Amino acid sequence: MRWLLLAAMMLAGCAELGLGDGTSISVGKPSNGYLRDGVRLPDRGDGWVTREVWRTRNNRFGTDELVDLLTSVAHRMRGQVRDVKLVVADLSGKGGGERVAFHRSHQTGRDVDLLYYMRDANGQPFEPDAMHVFDPTAHAVDGSGLAVDVPRTWALVKELITAPEAPVQWVFMYEPIAQRLLEHAQRTGEPDAVIARARKTLKQPGDSARHDDHLHVRIYCSAADRAYGCVDIGPMELLAEREAEPSQLAVLAAALAHAPGAPTSTPGATGALVAGSAAVGGAAVGGALWLPLRRWR
Numbered sequence: 001m002r003w004l005l006l007a008a009m010m011l012a013g014c015a016e017l018g019l020g021d022g023t024s025i026s027v028g029k030p031s032n033g034y035l036r037d038g039v040r041l042p043d044r045g046d047g048w049v050t051r052e053v054w055r056t057r058n059n060r061f062g063t064d065e066l067v068d069l070l071t072s073v074a075h076r077m078r079g080q081v082r083d084v085k086l087v088v089a090d091l092s093g094k095g096g097g098e099r100v101a102f103h104r105s106h107q108t109g110r111d112v113d114l115l116y117y118m119r120d121a122n123g124q125p126f127e128p129d130a131m132h133v134f135d136p137t138a139h140a141v142d143g144s145g146l147a148v149d150v151p152r153t154w155a156l157v158k159e160l161i162t163a164p165e166a167p168v169q170w171v172f173m174y175e176p177i178a179q180r181l182l183e184h185a186q187r188t189g190e191p192d193a194v195i196a197r198a199r200k201t202l203k204q205p206g207d208s209a210r211h212d213d214h215l216h217v218r219i220y221c222s223a224a225d226r227a228y229g230c231v232d233i234g235p236m237e238l239l240a241e242r243e244a245e246p247s248q249l250a251v252l253a254a255a256l257a258h259a260p261g262a263p264t265s266t267p268g269a270t271g272a273l274v275a276g277s278a279a280v281g282g283a284a285v286g287g288a289l290w291l292p293l294r295r296w297r
């Protein structure tokens, strides 16, 4: 085992020297750390866009996992929401750390601000132009007539917390809006397991902005980054839950076994979340044929 230890030490040494392991590395805590070899999220893409104010700040860097999560979730949201795009505000600055202006966290490439989906005064879909502060009834306080689109924002949260690309630890959000999302989820018969996970993930932070004008997503450290000093703050429960899920490969096999014309069925692959993941596996069958195994494992 000594060679293994030696190899690990050399790798850690390389990271210290800036050579890295060929992927992004999130180092330290979200509010005291930095980002090495981060990826820049383009200003627009399939299903998402940013606005001038955030483009100019250039806090657009994240870990591989975060950027993968954002582009994938935006792409999947586009299948449900065709008339407006997801508006992505700040990630981290290049290199992260305290250079990130306007934020206390956002230092390690694992945080991103997203705008709520909105509707205008006539109830029509409205692609967010800027952050608007919402009151407890989810209506803008600035007289613009805008309101949070609860069903679409719930759909976004659901995509985030079930995404295979990265495990989401927190979706920071104004409590009254979170309550509305959860009520909507219950009313529309979303699976109990998804609602339970949403309850654990949605949180109005006690020590910072109450997030009444945007939502803030934080992902867990990847296992590889943890070895380089990435530190998660707060409960690890959701990560353990995600790691206990069947692997993408098992889900794909189960989906294939349950496909029409399949010779036999595979026992054991039941449960709401499994069914949700099977849809992802099914999409892979018809689409890209192969989804890479979750990188954070």
Ligand SMILES: [Zn+2]
Binding pocket: 103, 106, 111, 112, 113, 216
């Ligand atoms: Zn934020």
